[in-house]
Amino acid sequence: MNFWSQALVIARRDLRIEARAGEVTGVILPFAAIAVFVVPLATDTLTVRLADLGWPVYWLVSLLFGMSVALRNSATESPTQRRHLLLLGVDPVARFAGRAGAAAVLMIAVMSVTAPLMVLFYDPDGLPPIALWAGVVVLFSTGLAMLATLAGDVTVGLRARSMLAPLLVAPLAVPLVVGSARAVESVGRGTSTLGPLMLLVIADLGLAISAIVTAQPLEEATT
Amino acid sequence: MGDAVVDLQEVGYVVAGVTVLTSITLQLEPGEVLGVAGPNGAGKTTLLSVVATLLAPTTGSGTVLGATLGTPGAKAVRPRIGLSGHDPGLYADLTLSENIRLWARLAGVPESAADDTLARVGLAGAADRRAERCSNGMQRRVDLARLLMLEPSLLLLDEAQAGLDNSSEPIIDALIDRCRATGGGAILVSHDASRLATRTDRVETLVDGALGR
Numbered sequence: 001m002n003f004w005s006q007a008l009v010i011a012r013r014d015l016r017i018e019a020r021a022g023e024v025t026g027v028i029l030p031f032a033a034i035a036v037f038v039v040p041l042a043t044d045t046l047t048v049r050l051a052d053l054g055w056p057v058y059w060l061v062s063l064l065f066g067m068s069v070a071l072r073n074s075a076t077e078s079p080t081q082r083r084h085l086l087l088l089g090v091d092p093v094a095r096f097a098g099r100a101g102a103a104a105v106l107m108i109a110v111m112s113v114t115a116p117l118m119v120l121f122y123d124p125d126g127l128p129p130i131a132l133w134a135g136v137v138v139l140f141s142t143g144l145a146m147l148a149t150l151a152g153d154v155t156v157g158l159r160a161r162s163m164l165a166p167l168l169v170a171p172l173a174v175p176l177v178v179g180s181a182r183a184v185e186s187v188g189r190g191t192s193t194l195g196p197l198m199l200l201v202i203a204d205l206g207l208a209i210s211a212i213v214t215a216q217p218l219e220e221a222t223t
Numbered sequence: 224m225g226d227a228v229v230d231l232q233e234v235g236y237v238v239a240g241v242t243v244l245t246s247i248t249l250q251l252e253p254g255e256v257l258g259v260a261g262p263n264g265a266g267k268t269t270l271l272s273v274v275a276t277l278l279a280p281t282t283g284s285g286t287v288l289g290a291t292l293g294t295p296g297a298k299a300v301r302p303r304i305g306l307s308g309h310d311p312g313l314y315a316d317l318t319l320s321e322n323i324r325l326w327a328r329l330a331g332v333p334e335s336a337a338d339d340t341l342a343r344v345g346l347a348g349a350a351d352r353r354a355e356r357c358s359n360g361m362q363r364r365v366d367l368a369r370l371l372m373l374e375p376s377l378l379l380l381d382e383a384q385a386g387l388d389n390s391s392e393p394i395i396d397a398l399i400d401r402c403r404a405t406g407g408g409a410i411l412v413s414h415d416a417s418r419l420a421t422r423t424d425r426v427e428t429l430v431d432g433a434l435g436r
Binding site: 016078079084086088 | 275277298301305308310314317321325328330331
């Protein structure tokens with residue numbers, strides 16, 4: 001079985017488990033939707049325009065709930081299940097790609113629901129073309145999914161895992177948030193989207209290379 | 224001993240400063256079934272993990288199915304090794320059928336063979352039931368079905384009978400008989416030496432990480 005077939009089987013496994021458990025669709029997604037509406041309550045809306053808050057709230061909610069999606073996904077395998085996969089000869093990089101891919105798909109689903117809610121509620125200035133927004137969401141989700149999957153693997157077996165993994169992800173996700181926010185806002189400002197998009201692509205490539213280099217030793221160390 | 228299925232020479236394993244295995248020397252010949260008995264914490268599960276190539280020995284050397292332990296070549300023989308431990312390792316949200324089909328796909332085995340093996344262990348009627356809704360004994364039988372399907376050359380069973388009723392005994396016998404017949408080998412470990420005596424050719428005792436008859 002080749003690399004991509006293995007990754008596809010792993011991704012389908014995670015998506016099927018999510019379809020049954022319903023944690024993303026039943027818990028994370030509704031709370032993310034509520035968070036979109038709750039954030040303005042913490043601001044003085046007399047001096048801050050809702051339209052100015054729209055995109056920052058969107059990326060903040062996407063970061064926080066995206067981390068939850070990916071970290072929940074990376075916690076679905078027990079040590080025995082990882083041993084089974086190793087003995088079946090599954091490439092650790094394919095296993096990583098499958099899990100990160102499934103997490104990215106779920107994140108894109110969450111972001112696709114919260115985006116129209118944000119637009120309806122905040123009515124931000126200068127909406128980007130759908131294609132640009134979709135491209136940014138794919139790059140952001142893929143990067144965050146890889147980052148959180150890596151953090152999940154680094155913290156496997158640690159007692160403080162649930163606290164440590166988000167602490168690792170949040171600061172390292174800054175290039176993804178900056179790149180995504182600037183790319184979308186560049187439409188309203190009339191500036192080039194090339195720089196922010198390049199930042200996202202470079203961040204994703206860096207994370208992919210990190211995953212390829214570390215997947216094997218991490219898997220051996222945590223089995 | 225170049226043709227031995229397993230050949231360990233003075234193998235030791237130390238983790239976080241704790242010595243788990245000390246100077247283990249053992250051979251498993253083709254067609255042989257070895258029992259390893261010992262109390263809890265003796266190092267039985269660690270020994271199986273070393274033989275399964277999942278842990279590299281910290282001292283000594285060894286070969287498993289012709290591959291040298293602790294080298295990249297050892298990973299190549301992993302698909303020929305069948306390991307079953309205390310935890311069946313099923314995905315709780317997937318059905319029994321989906322679990323075994325997942326392993327079949329990753330191993331390159333036809334999915335029809337997965338369904339057949341589930342029927343062989345008497346679980347065809349529960350194939351569409353989620354693993355979390357099955358008893359531990361049923362889950363253990365699915366784990367044994369996985370080994371039946373994968374047909375490993377080296378079988379490693381850790382407390383194989385735990386949680387299983389008498390009707391599951393023939394499944395374990397079938398796995399062992401297949402290994403004998405095909406020139407492979409099997410290592411069974413248990414805290415109860417009397418359970419091992421009936422199924423194995425010889426029983427070694429492991430105490431505090433060291434072997435002694």
